[in-house]
Every structure is written in structure tokens, then in C-alpha cells.
Amino acid sequence: SAVISQKPSRDICQRGTSLTIQCQVDSQVTMMFWYRQQPGQSLTLIATANQGSEATYESGFVIDKFPISRPNLTFSTLTVSNMSPEDSSIYLCSVETGGSYEQYFGPGTRLTVT
Amino acid sequence: AQKITQTQPGMFVQEKEAVTLDCTYDTSDQSYGLFWYKQPSSGEMIFLIYQGSYDEQNATEGRYSLNFQKARKSANLVISASQLGDSAMYFCAMREGGGNYQLIWGAGTKLIIKP
Numbered sequence: 332s333a334v335i336s337q338k339p340s341r342d343i344c345q346r347g348t349s350l351t352i353q354c355q356v357d358s359q360v361t362m363m364f365w366y367r368q369q370p371g372q373s374l375t376l377i378a379t380a381n382q383g384s385e386a387t388y389e390s391g392f393v394i395d396k397f398p399i400s401r402p403n404l405t406f407s408t409l410t411v412s413n414m415s416p417e418d419s420s421i422y423l424c425s426v427e428t429g430g431s432y433e434q435y436f437g438p439g440t441r442l443t444v445t
Numbered sequence: 446a447q448k449i450t451q452t453q454p455g456m457f458v459q460e461k462e463a464v465t466l467d468c469t470y471d472t473s474d475q476s477y478g479l480f481w482y483k484q485p486s487s488g489e490m491i492f493l494i495y496q497g498s499y500d501e502q503n504a505t506e507g508r509y510s511l512n513f514q515k516a517r518k519s520a521n522l523v524i525s526a527s528q529l530g531d532s533a534m535y536f537c538a539m540r541e542g543g544g545n546y547q548l549i550w551g552a553g554t555k556l557i558i559k560p
Contacts, residue, residue, distance in 0.1 A: 332492075362546055373536060373550040374490075389547075421488050427546055432478045432497070434548060436490035 333358055333428050335437035343443045344414055351410045352440045354424035359404035361427075364434065365397070368421040377422075380407050414444045448472065449539055449551035457557050458527050465512070466522040466554050468537035474498075476542035479520040481511065484534040484553075493535075496520060532558045 334357040344350050354363065365377040377397055378386040386399040401407045411418055425436045450469045458464045470479065481493040496504045496511045504511040512521040524531055537551040 364546075368488075373552050374548075376547055379546065423488075423490060425490070432540065433480070433492050433495055435492060436482075439488040439490070441488055 332433070333360065333426050333435045335424060335426060335435060337422075337424060337437040337440050339440060340438060341441040341443075343445060346415050346444055348414055349410055349412045350414065350442060351408050352422055352424075354407045354409070354437055356405045356426050358428070361404070363401065363407045364425045364427075365399060365407075365409045366423045366425065368423065368439075370419070374423070377409070411442065414442075416444045418442065419444045448549045449537055451537055451551035451554050453554045454552070455555040455557070457559055459559050460529060461526055464524040464527050464531070464556065466524075466535050466537075466556065468520045468522065468551060470518050470520060470537075470539050472518075472539065472541050474542040478540045479511070479513070480538040480540070480548065481509070481520075481522045482536045482538065483531075484536065486533070490536075494522065527558050529558050529560060532556060 336355045338353045363380045366374045367377055368374050376389050377392045378388045380386045380399050380401040382401050382404050396412055398410045421439045421441050423436050423439045425434045427434050448471050452467050477498045479496045483491040483493055494504050494506045494509045494511050496513045503513050508525045510523045534553045534555050536553045538548040540548050
């Protein structure tokens, strides 16, 4: 398994601003994932972040809106840029540890945009 | 077509009873994996149990078991002796083969345990 922390745990932001969410893992992992969960919905994958390469974005998500950094094997950031109320969601990072198929999730960042 | 279907938006169950949460899936891959996650109101996603498509035995983890019926393409989660702390959203997810790490998620089932 893996222990994952996220900062901040929650935030209230004004529209037009940006927020950077940090994800820290207690072990080195190759693959990290960023998800969005809108209120009352299931999870939607934003992008896959591998260390040493550009993040791979899913349909409907673009780098200008959700830039991702992955500077090493234990850390990643997701920025939500030029926020609007529609960006109000829980943002979760997850990792897949080597040798198992499970994905482990961080505690999530609950974002409210006013 | 939906790849993961959870037909129960919500369920109420009496404490100490067993609970079965339904999940059906659709894939043409021979190699795939099925997952169940729990999401309490706090928002974290907690991994519960995993079943590989080639696993012959149903997966079990403590009070959780996965009733895997491959021919029916179903992967129901069974919680034995439910507790008040089991109240949460439960999500079924699938990962298809071919080196694809993406999880495909169901819509979730909201489980409420009554005292």
C-alpha cells in the first residue's frame, strides 16, 4: 500500500484565480493520477502523470486549465487555473504501486469556487 | 454503453445484516481487474477489494467479499455483519487489460446502515 497526503484539504477560492494542489506519497511510484469528482458524481480522470514525461490528459481536460508537474517519484502538483464555479469539486490524486493492481488515493482536496 | 453499472443508487440496511451491492461490467478483454472502493462523507477513497479476471477464487478481505460471476459479468460486493461505520458511498471500478492503467468507474451506491 501507499500513504498519500494532499494539501490543501479544502479551500474556498474566488473565480478567476488559480489553486495548486500538492500530492505527496511515502514511497516512490511510477504512475500518479489526478481525478475530479463533481458534487454527487463519480470520479473522472483528469490526467496521468509519469515522472520525467509530460502528463497525459483525458478528453475534455487541457494543460492550460490543469497544468501538472511531476518533479520526482514521490510528488506531483495539479493547478486549477482561472477557476469558475463549475470547478467546484473534490480533486483526488492516486497512485498505483508496483507489483499490485490497486490504486490508492489521497484524502482529497475539496474546492469551492465562489 | 456503460462499462460499469451499479443499479442501486441508494440502500438502507439494518445494522448487523449482510449487504450485497451490485456491479455489472462490460468488456471484451480477457484480462481485466475489478475493484471496490468506499467513500465516506469525508471524501477520501478507501480501497476495499480487488478481483482479477483470472482469479478462480472469490476475493475476500475481512468482512468484505467479492461475488465474482464471470459468465454473468457481475462483481457484487458483499459486506457481512454491517456496522454503522459502513455508511458511505461505494464505487465499483474496472481496469481493462493491455497495460491500460485507467480505472473505469460506476456511478456508485449510497449505503446507509440503520441502528
